[in-house]
Amino acid sequence: MIKEKFLNTLLIIGLIIGISLAIFSSIQDTNFDSNNEWVARVGDAEISRAKYLLQLEGLNADKRVPLKEDDKAFVLERMIEEELLIQRAKDLGMFSTNTMIRGTIVQQMINMIISENSLDVISTSDLKDFYEKNKGFFTNADRLRLKQIYFSNEKEGSLERSQQVYNELLEGKDIDNLKIQGNKTALEIPDTLMSLAKVREYIGPSLMQIAKELKPLQFTSPKKVIGGYKIIYLVDRRDALPPDFNEIKDRVKSEYKKRRDDQALRDYLDKLKNWYEVERHSKI
Numbered sequence: 017m018i019k020e021k022f023l024n025t026l027l028i029i030g031l032i033i034g035i036s037l038a039i040f041s042s043i044q045d046t047n048f049d050s051n052n053e054w055v056a057r058v059g060d061a062e063i064s065r066a067k068y069l070l071q072l073e074g075l076n077a078d079k080r081v082p083l084k085e086d087d088k089a090f091v092l093e094r095m096i097e098e099e100l101l102i103q104r105a106k107d108l109g110m111f112s113t114n115t116m117i118r119g120t121i122v123q124q125m126i127n128m129i130i131s132e133n134s135l136d137v138i139s140t141s142d143l144k145d146f147y148e149k150n151k152g153f154f155t156n157a158d159r160l161r162l163k164q165i166y167f168s169n170e171k172e173g174s175l176e177r178s179q180q181v182y183n184e185l186l187e188g189k190d191i192d193n194l195k196i197q198g199n200k201t202a203l204e205i206p207d208t209l210m211s212l213a214k215v216r217e218y219i220g221p222s223l224m225q226i227a228k229e230l231k232p233l234q235f236t237s238p239k240k241v242i243g244g245y246k247i248i249y250l251v252d253r254r255d256a257l258p259p260d261f262n263e264i265k266d267r268v269k270s271e272y273k274k275r276r277d278d279q280a281l282r283d284y285l286d287k288l289k290n291w292y293e294v295e296r297h298s299k300i
Contacts, residue, residue: 056092057295058099068092092296100288101125129284130277138269144261146272151258154268159209161252162227163191164219165198168244178238178245185235191249199244209254223248 054062071091076083098118105121147154165181167174181196189195205218216224223246226236230250238245261268 053297055297056096056099057293058096059103059292061099061103063092063095063099068095071095096294096296097285097288098122100285100292100294103292104288126281130280138272140265143265143268143272147261147268150271153271154264155258156256157211157213158228158256159211159254160215160227160250161207161209162205162215162219162230163207163249163251164201164205165191165194165247165249166201166241166244167238167246168199170243171199174244175238178247182235182238182247185247185249191235198247207251209252219246219248 053065055065055068056063068091072083072088075087075091101122102118105125165178167178167181171177177196181194181198184194184196185191203218210218212224212228215227219227220241223236223239223241226239227248227250230236230248230253232250232252235247235249238247
């Protein structure tokens with residue numbers, strides 16, 4: 017938890033430089049706009065609907081699918097949290113409606129909030145404990161090398177042919193010397209080890225989930241897919257093993273600090289929401 021007196025001192029020292037440099041900018045902007053319907057109030061400041069919709073428009077341009085209600089709520093919360101930081105800076109005697117100054121204040125506030133963490137000593141024991149709890153994050157994905165045999169519905173008896181091939185494989189026949197050959201597909205699988213994400217691109221999420229459970233030389237029964245049936249044959253696999261802690265200690269430390277700082281900022285923002293009155297419009 018950041019000590020109030022310590023934080024105030026750091027803010028005054030750290031922010032004075034940024035504010036002095038930005039004070040000469042003439043671009044005016046603030047979330048407060050009395051001429052527009054507001055979507056939220058933070059203390060005496062209003063977040064206008066116009067600026068909220070502008071933020072949504074920007075986010076929507078970066079997404080391939082329409083925004084969900086969770087996306088809209090996320091945008092509003094970030095705007096509220098920005099205004100909370102501005103309100104806090106205002107109470108500390110540092111405030112402007114200037115765009116550059118607002119940006120400087122918000123960024124410097126964030127830097128100061130998380131700066132106390134840099135004073136904490138991170139022990140090797142802490143890092144090892146963090147590593148053990150997050151091994152999956154530090155472990156590379158499994159890789160698979162597989163083949164697919166496709167039976168198109170454009171040719172008669174696709175199911176029967178797929179079943180015959182499946183029976184041959186059960187009898188121990190070599191996949192490259194089957195009596196019945198499959199049909200070519202538009203997306204042929206490369207003969208190499210691939211990550212699960214790449215495998216998914218070639219055979220889809222459902223078959224990928226099945227394929228990742230196979231052992232080398234194992235195969236699936238005929239699976240119905242769009243346009244026919246497929247048999248997935250696993251040629252080889254490389255199961256990912258977690259790296260040795262000592263080999264990636266610096267990476268572990270970096271991720272540990274990042275998550276710790278993120279949590280410190282989140283805790284401080286939650287505290288500000290208790291300090292200042294926040295009102296959300298009932299109709300957004």
